[in-house]
Amino acid sequence: MSEVLQAEVIQAVESGQQLCLRGGNSKGFYGRELTGEPFGLSKHQGIVNYEPTELVVTARGGTPLSEIEAALTAQQQMLPFEPPHFTEASTIGGAIASGLSGPRRPRFGAPRDLLLGIKLLDGRGQILNFGGQVMKNVAGYDLSRLMAGALGTLGILLEVSIKVLPLPPQETTLLFEADTENAHAITQRLSLDAAPISGSCHMDGELRIRFDCDETRVSQLQKRFGGERFENAEMFWQELRDQQLAFFQTDAPLWRLSMPPAADFALPGEQLIEWGGALRWFKGDHSMETIRSAVGVTGGHATLFRNGDRSGEIFHPLNPTVTLLHQRLKRVFDPKFIFNPGRLYPE
Missing domain, CATH: 3.30.465.10 (Uridine Diphospho-n-acetylenolpyruvylglucosamine Reductase; domain 3)
Structure with missing residues (x-):
């Protein structure tokens, strides 16, 4: 072949x-x-x-x-x-x-x-x-x-x-009620504790964190940091991975933002945050220039992932050397x- x-x-x-x-x-x-x-x-x-x-x-x-x-x-x-x-x-x-x-x-x-x-x-x-x-x-x-x-x-x-x-021998997902700031703080504290995090997702005031570890370790983490066991977790992470969650069901432009985890991204709109804050999916009524400017201030970059005008600069512009x-x-x-x-x- x-x-x-x-x-x-x-x-x-x-x-x-x-x-x-x-x-x-x-x-x-x-x-x-x-x-x-x-x-x-x-x-x-x-x-x-x-x-x-x-x-x-x-x-x-x-x-x-x-x-x-x-x-x-x-x-x-x-x-x-x-x-x-x-x-x-x-x-x-x-x-x-x-x-x-x-x-x-x-x-x-x-x-x-x-x-x-x-x-x-x-x-x-x-x-x-x-x-x-x-x-x-x-x-x-x-x-x-x-x-x-x-x-x-x-x-x-x-x-x-x-x-x-x-x-992993076992996967367990904990659910926390948290705004964006607290969600980042929880994720950071868990990371400093060397928690085996294999997935994080924050949206609509809820933070879900998946751990690859046995029951003993999960119980220790839950006792120390709180959170409730989240059922149907396997389906959730698959739907997140494949963008089948309700957040992604839209005809509006969907932006993929990569930036420092603790960066403050203040543009009005809807966000779904993964990777402890390093990856953000964003929907908002803003121009490409406005979004890229706001992300650029943080040292990040923005990609128009779905929908919108695909004839222009879909990916963040490269500097002359990289170009x-x-x-x-x-x-x-x-x-x-x-x-x-x-x-x-x-x-």
């Missing part, structure tokens, strides 16, 4: 046909407007190698996340970055290309932190290998990490090798601008 894709890419390069890469299309809403001929990758699927004792899984880019997670669960393991699915068709290639993480991100890292190696089909039609399939083989320049969050603009992820981890690096990388991996043109920034 790799050879078939390679031949099709070479043909596109020769004809100058731009391609819109599409796996499960679960994240077609993300990024700037899609252009180019649809180029399906969902048939390039399957787990290539999985040795539970090595804590690494290698799979083709079009492999459904559900298939990988089922194989891992059978061995009491997981993808540590808890990738959002959004739809049942979500693939591992799309998860890496988007660079998005779920509630476990602060505890275990982002996709780029767990990506050990890739097989890439570049914009010249070459198949390249970066990194390795075991952790001890990863050395030198880690070019594979460049693909995490690149939204397919640098090439097609034919295969990815990812570090996996054991499932130049971005452009040079694009020219190296995709010199004829075949893959997902303009998906990240205007080209």
Whole structure:
């Protein structure tokens, strides 16, 4: 199948046909407007190698996340970055290309932190290998990490090798009544106590915190910090991860704000706060300039995640130095601008 894709890419390069890469299309809403001929990758699927004792899984880019997670669960393991699915068709290639993480991100890292190696089909039609399939083989320049969050603009992820981890022996969620300030204080106190937090969510005056630990430790934390046991927690965290909660059911522009956890973000609007304050989902009747200015003051950045005008600057503008690096990388991996043109920034 790799050879078939390679031949099709070479043909596109020769004809100058731009391609819109599409796996499960679960994240077609993300990024700037899609252009180019649809180029399906969902048939390039399957787990290539999985040795539970090595804590690494290698799979083709079009492999459904559900298939990988089922194989891992059978061995009491997981993808540590808890990738959002959004739809049942979500693939591992799309998860890496988007660079998005779920509630476990602060505890275990982002996709780029767990990506050990890739097989890439570049914009010249070459198949390249970066990194390795075991952790001890990863050395030198880690070019594979460049693909995490690149939204397919640098090439097609034919295969990815990812570090996996054991499932926690138990998960428990505590619910606290708290405003934004108190929610941050509670989360900080728990962090200073080395509490094994694997998810946090504050909205509508309620703070939910998920812990990966046994009953004894949870009881100690509850006795010291308060909070009530929250039932149906597994469903809640899945709906948060996949944006199925009522907060996300809107046609209004949805902003993804990354900023220091303790930052004061005072614009009127609705917020759902994750990652102890480092990630905030925001809905408000403000211009792009106003939102980015308010976030920029804190040292953060703002992305128009869903809805709204997708023809402009969806992602926070880069400074000139980073813009130049971005452009040079694009020219190296995709010199004829075949893959997902303009998906990240205007080209």
